[in-house]
Amino acid sequence: MVGVVGKHEGGWPGEAAYCPACGAGLERAVRYGRERGVCPDCGRIDFRAPQLAAAVLLRDEAGRVLLVERGPESTRSGRWSIPAGYVDYGEDVHEAAARELLEETGLVATIGPPVFVATNFHDPAKVSVCIWFAGTATAGEVVAGSDASDIGWFALEDLPELAFETDTALIEQLRTGKPVM
Template structure:
């Protein structure tokens, strides 16, 4: 890793000053000068669900606000600190699309580096709808099904990668059958 830009300046435990120090011959860590607390900078976990309709179109949502407003994404969200990842994906999908889903497997896991302020590890589940009607909510203002080969402008580069993987998967399935 290249030289780090410091993102945090005060200890979350005691309010003391943080500075990068090399401890145990590891990469430099942010260490509190007062209580010696080490602030490990780890990515947050995110979850997303891939729902396809009978025409193999994917359900996407348009982001309502923030820096990605007007751009589309595979419905997703952060895992709460005390929350199981499967509960998180069901909850986020319900909040954003009004659909009840059941995850049927992990499709892919990707590192997201597009936001330098907050790196995340995203888990994209395949899921089937078990109830509800599509209705945008929470961070989204529209939801809709789109052809995998012609998605609308996307908010996140990793969603594009995931859609390309899905497209390749479906093409290979069609070749087999």
């Protein structure tokens, strides 16, 4: 079953203004079925791609999930999310998942199989595709990282306000045992 959570309707702000190859100002033109930035000097087409993100779903023996409260500098500050972050260019996606988990929670974990994949449309200027991995903590102490205000384990029936529709969809899947996407 394939579904879409929170698909954005409308424009896609934040496109590049200048050609990354030659520095000329990009013009807008329809190429390959939609409007894109096109370089008037060298002809390069700005094929914009979503960013890749990796998240780690940790559950304790009681089935609770580990969530972080998003800090004042974060999107949707004060709401909670599954630990996640962007994959750096040249970085392995599993290593990125483990790195982000350590940064946000203080936990070292073995990264297991993917449990969920979805596109995050909540910020139309920064669309991302995220892979949620199952993780198993092997070391460390739970402590809120620099981007987080708080951290905690939550039962699926007693969650704080979540920041993202995609985390909500995954948790709904955990709660019902039925794939939502």
